[in-house]
Amino acid sequence: MVVSDSGASPQSICHALPAGIRLSLTIITILIAGLIPLEHWPAQGLLLALVFVGLSLAGVTMRYLFRRLGLFLPLLLVFGLSVPVTHSDHAAWNWMISLWLRCTVSFMAGLWLIHVLPFRELLTTLRRWRCPLVLVAMLGFMYRYTFILWDELRRLRNARAARDFGGGPWWRSWSINSQMIGLLLLRAMERAERTHRAMLARGWDGSVRFLDGDG
Amino acid sequence: MATPEQAAIELRQLSFRYPNGRLALDSIQCAIAGSERLAIVGPSGAGKSTLLMHLNGLLPAPSISADDDAQVFVQGQAVTRKRLHEVRRQVGFLFQDPDDQLFCPTVRDDVAFGPLNLGLDRAEVIARVESGLAAVGMADCSARNPSELSTGERKRVCLAGILACQPSILVLDEPTSNLDPRARRQLLQILKAFSGTLIVATHDLDFVLDLCSRVLVLESGKVQADGNTERILSDPLIMDRHGLEVPWRLRSPARRASEG
Numbered sequence: 001m002v003v004s005d006s007g008a009s010p011q012s013i014c015h016a017l018p019a020g021i022r023l024s025l026t027i028i029t030i031l032i033a034g035l036i037p038l039e040h041w042p043a044q045g046l047l048l049a050l051v052f053v054g055l056s057l058a059g060v061t062m063r064y065l066f067r068r069l070g071l072f073l074p075l076l077l078v079f080g081l082s083v084p085v086t087h088s089d090h091a092a093w094n095w096m097i098s099l100w101l102r103c104t105v106s107f108m109a110g111l112w113l114i115h116v117l118p119f120r121e122l123l124t125t126l127r128r129w130r131c132p133l134v135l136v137a138m139l140g141f142m143y144r145y146t147f148i149l150w151d152e153l154r155r156l157r158n159a160r161a162a163r164d165f166g167g168g169p170w171w172r173s174w175s176i177n178s179q180m181i182g183l184l185l186l187r188a189m190e191r192a193e194r195t196h197r198a199m200l201a202r203g204w205d206g207s208v209r210f211l212d213g214d215g
Numbered sequence: 216m217a218t219p220e221q222a223a224i225e226l227r228q229l230s231f232r233y234p235n236g237r238l239a240l241d242s243i244q245c246a247i248a249g250s251e252r253l254a255i256v257g258p259s260g261a262g263k264s265t266l267l268m269h270l271n272g273l274l275p276a277p278s279i280s281a282d283d284d285a286q287v288f289v290q291g292q293a294v295t296r297k298r299l300h301e302v303r304r305q306v307g308f309l310f311q312d313p314d315d316q317l318f319c320p321t322v323r324d325d326v327a328f329g330p331l332n333l334g335l336d337r338a339e340v341i342a343r344v345e346s347g348l349a350a351v352g353m354a355d356c357s358a359r360n361p362s363e364l365s366t367g368e369r370k371r372v373c374l375a376g377i378l379a380c381q382p383s384i385l386v387l388d389e390p391t392s393n394l395d396p397r398a399r400r401q402l403l404q405i406l407k408a409f410s411g412t413l414i415v416a417t418h419d420l421d422f423v424l425d426l427c428s429r430v431l432v433l434e435s436g437k438v439q440a441d442g443n444t445e446r447i448l449s450d451p452l453i454m455d456r457h458g459l460e461v462p463w464r465l466r467s468p469a470r471r472a473s474e475g
Contacts, residue, residue, distance in 0.1 A: 120321055120358075140320045147362035148314050194315040201271050201308040202380060203300060203332035211327040211340060 014058040014116040019125045026113040033105040044101045051108045058115045133208040156180050222246035223412040225288040239265040241436040252413040254423040257433035258458035263416035267386050271308045272299045307377035311389040313369035323357040329380040347379035367398025384412040391419040420462045
């Protein structure tokens, strides 16, 4: 599973913090990462180290961390390289490194939050902070349907693997992958329609209401 | 069979055509009494799900504004755009795929969805969530993510979400699909305990035999047969003609012997 809070270790010191503090720390870390001036390398390094310590305290294993970074860093590297490619001055290289550091710190802070704050608590905290209810409801749907669409994708991949006998040129698999993504999009749209019907069937009138809160 | 006066649900010449031009329902006339248990059977594409969606006002009701245009009546009231909320308060709908119906991050939130929309106060909502989950034997799972549950458990949570709204009519679309025998048996027991009107669309004819007293055979959007469950399901002519099979326990000894 790409997104899951099931691996959280509830014994860690980070889990003992109030939910609001955990969410605030994450937001503050991401803000600081974005606001540290360019070329203040010690400050950026210190922030990265702090996030790393936070992840260790939360019980996140190195293996898990590097696997997640392995998914994220290649995209970030390519994105960062676009800066010196389009700007030829010396500052462009500093911008690139700074961008890599800021994004990595923000990504790791997000990983820390996933580990220390179960999603249901996150939604409750956002409601307590008077976050718009529509936004909270959308986050709830997104969380729920991430699992379902992931299962759907797994079934599509299995169906492909069952009839893929290793033949054909390499580019054929790219073509099939793109078809699968398109199919997944269509299925997601059909499911959204059925889910909307299921909501209507239980009296939904467009207003978002929650059991724990004042919605 | 119920007379229109005492019917919980009445269909008057119900017809429906999808936007692509396919006629899904063709002049369906039927009355279903309160506390009656009706099964709708027929081949795939017969119009069963389309018919069920009309009972909850999910199909064309939003476009119907006047009583004179209505073809579906619930507890004597025409299903029109203005009465949709009242109709949905009375008719609980179990969808075929539980993942369509379980859209909240936790079981508790999902079961509470309907009661919250009814405008009940928090204490009453919590009481209904607890009683709904207890009725389906899922009281221990309220904090779980629906993705962690088996298909049978998800179906039971869906049912809890409907029972928490306390409808007088239950409409179930393929309730036993993808269920293992134990989950199927549990579902059967829960439904047997329901005292209101029950309408089930299914291919599971043994389930129909165990649960329903009346069967309606649908094919090409038309009612092909309507009557007592055992009489209809044991009639090989009706069953063969409409792409169905007489359930094993209703087959004659001679037919059983010939089929091994």
